Every structure is written in structure tokens, then in C-alpha cells.
Amino acid sequence: MNPRRTLLAVGGVLAWWAALVVLWLMLISTVYTLEWVVGAGAAGVGALVARAGRQAVKRR
Amino acid sequence: MNGWIPAATVVLAGGLGTTLWGVSTGGLGRRVIAQNLSTALVCPGLLLLAQGYGRTSYVDLALLLALLGPVGTLVFARLLADDLAEENPAGWGPTWAAVTVGVVVVLVLCAVTGPGRAMVKLLIVGALLIGGNLLASRALSGGFPGVGRG
Numbered sequence: 001m002n003p004r005r006t007l008l009a010v011g012g013v014l015a016w017w018a019a020l021v022v023l024w025l026m027l028i029s030t031v032y033t034l035e036w037v038v039g040a041g042a043a044g045v046g047a048l049v050a051r052a053g054r055q056a057v058k059r060r
Numbered sequence: 061m062n063g064w065i066p067a068a069t070v071v072l073a074g075g076l077g078t079t080l081w082g083v084s085t086g087g088l089g090r091r092v093i094a095q096n097l098s099t100a101l102v103c104p105g106l107l108l109l110a111q112g113y114g115r116t117s118y119v120d121l122a123l124l125l126a127l128l129g130p131v132g133t134l135v136f137a138r139l140l141a142d143d144l145a146e147e148n149p150a151g152w153g154p155t156w157a158a159v160t161v162g163v164v165v166v167l168v169l170c171a172v173t174g175p176g177r178a179m180v181k182l183l184i185v186g187a188l189l190i191g192g193n194l195l196a197s198r199a200l201s202g203g204f205p206g207v208g209r210g
Contacts, residue, residue, distance in 0.1 A: 023184070025177070026177050026180045026181055026184060027120075027123070027181055027184070029116060
């Protein structure tokens with residue numbers, strides 16, 4: 001795998017993760033540490049799934 | 061009792077009542093469109109109830125409905141693709157009416173809520189509601205020939 005594609009993939013996942021964390025923070029009622037941890041974790045899973053979904057659509 | 065509860069009652073009774081009537085009578089196209097619009101009208105009703113009762117957790121229900129309603133319609137559009145292909149039900153008049161109700165309710169609630177995360181949440185619900193509604197209506201009217209009818 002060439003470095004440029006790796007960089008793009010990591011960047012894409014990070015962008016998804018950041019957007020999903022912001023979404024999480026907007027949708028909860030009170031922001032505290034545990035919410036940050038759970039939100040960051042869920043956003044991580046979501047970002048990976050989002051990338052997998054995009055790849056699946058591209059391959060069609 | 062405050063002004064929000066009667067407003068929610070009007071939206072729920074008028075909107076949900078009309079769409080239930082639409083779902084239970086007429087041809088297939090009309091029923092599918094009414095089914096799509098029912099969630100689009102219950103969602104603003106729930107937002108008004110959340111404001112009326114002062115319970116922010118009702119906003120989560122509206123969020124869920126705004127997300128899952130159009131998804132449900134897309135499932136119908138896919139499953140009924142062959143039957144819908146003959147009539148391509150458009151129903152843009154009722155769709156835009158529902159969109160207008162959604163826009164007005166969300167904007168009024170945003171003005172009352174004031175700037176903050178709660179307002180962003182309302183705007184997210186509104187965007188999902190309106191975007192999803194338009195997308196679902198377009199799918200029903202055969203707007204995605206390559207995807208929806210596959």
C-alpha cells in the first residue's frame with residue numbers, strides 16, 4: 001500500500017471521527033468526562049464503519 | 061397548559077389525522093406518500109410537545125423519527141418498486157406542506173431556545189427531517205432510477 005493512500009485513508013477516518021464526536025457532543029444534554037470517553041469510542045467505531053461503507057460503494 | 065400543547069395538538073391531530081386517512085384510503089401511491097408524510101408531521105409535533113412539557117428527552121424521539129421515518133419510506137420504495145414504477149407517485153404539494161410545517165416549528169423553537177447546543181440539536185433534527193423527507197419523496201417519485209428500481 002503506498003504512503004499517499006495510507007495517509008488519505010487515515011485522514012478520512014480522522015475527519016469522520018472528528019465530525020462524529022462533534023455530533024455526539026451536540027446531541028447529549030450534559031458534557032462530562034465519561035461522555036467524552038464514550039463519545040470518542042463510539043465515534044471511532046462509527047468512523048471505521050463509515051469508511052468501510054464508502055469503500056463498499058466505490059467498489060460497486 | 062401553555063401555547064405549545066395546543067400547537068402540538070393541532071399538528072398531531074391535523075397532520076397525523078390527515079396522513080392516517082391518506083394511508084387507509086385510496087391507491088397505493090397515495091398510501092405510500094401519506095405513510096412518508098406521517099413521520100414528517102409527527103416529528104414537529106414531538107418537538108412542540110418537548111417544549112410544552114419542558115422535557116428535552118422528547119427531542120430524542122423526534123430525532124429518531126426524523127432519521128428512521130425516511131429510511132422506512134426508502135424500504136417501502138424498494139420493496140414496492142415494481143408497483144410504484146407504473147404510477148410514480150409524486151405528491152410534491154403535500155410534501156412541501158409538511159416541509160413548511162417542519163421549517164416553521166424548528167425555526168420558532170430555535171428562536172425560543174436561543175443559541176447553544178440545544179439549538180444546534182434542533183437544527184440537526186430539522187435538517188434530518190426536511191432532507192430525509194425530500195429524499196424519500198424523490199425516491200417514491202422515481203427520482204433515483206439507477207438505485208431505487210434496481
